[in-house]
Amino acid sequence: MQARYHGVAIALHWLMAALIAGGFALGLIMTELDLSPQKLKLYAWHKWLGVTVFLLLWLRLLVRLIKRAPPPLPAPAWAQRTAAAVHGLLYGLMLLLPVSGWLMSSAAGFQTVWFGVVPLPDLLPKNEAVFETLKAVHEVLGNALALAVMLHVAAALKHHFIDRDHTLARMGLMRRKP
């Protein structure tokens, strides 16, 4: 039996993957729409997803701290380093992307209210110039996260289908049958 990630870490990984993919898709769609109730809904859902990812990230970091990740499988040093760098990038962007969205919303004069119930404090006053800057930052960070996720997925698939090793399976939702 090969070492696997902790069950909670695995659950969080796939849940957050789904939320991030959903949030990214919403972000692409909603910004193309003319003002309508549908647009307001998509923006709200996008923000709710972002706040959820931000909160789950802390839980995930806690789990990672308590239950260490399994040791890396044998691979060349450059691959180990690249994997570590991309993982670091993913964590950093999962933190910065929601924060930039939250700040950007504050600067636009729209408070973020999680699920329409829990208001987040506005850390910035309404300011159009600041909003435009943060909007650009949010977009760049969003595209960076998309790129990092693509690298991450490509590497996982390479390990699974080309190297035929256990890398993907140890993050799998189901235990591989013996």
Added chain:
Amino acid sequence: MMRLLLCAIVAWLAWPAAAAEYNRVELAASSIQFISKQMGVPVQGGFGKFTAQVNFDPAKPEAARARVEIDMASIDAGSREANQEVIGKNWFAVKEFPLARFESTSLTPLGGDRYQVRGKLTLRNVTREVSAPFSFRGGVFEGRFIVKRLDYGIGQGVWADVGTVADDVEVRFKFLTLPSK
């Protein structure tokens, strides 16, 4: 005798002040704002241009009158995109209905510096009775009340869905007035 005369003079001097009616509205220091709720998010807006006539004598509050007219094209709904939308036909249809109006019908003292004003609010040519509590301190009238937007046909078509933009809109008003000269 001298003292009596002095008292008379003081009383005469004080009389106009005591009887002063507040009727000069300082528009620059006054505001009409509103807070709508979009997907549970309170969004602040307001009006840049309005006129107001107020006659308010603290000694005879029941006789007070107020009339406010708002230039609806001066609306700020919180963002450029929203401003373009709300002047359109689904919302305030500003071309057809350029003015909104409030005219008081009665005023009731609630004790201390608190009062309740009743009146007719006309938006989009629809007139409804409204009532708002307000305070009067140092020439400043300040109060708030809830307008149900659908009562006036504000937000029609797809926007009639109150799950996205709530029916209740809070209106906050503040008028600085000076006593008559």
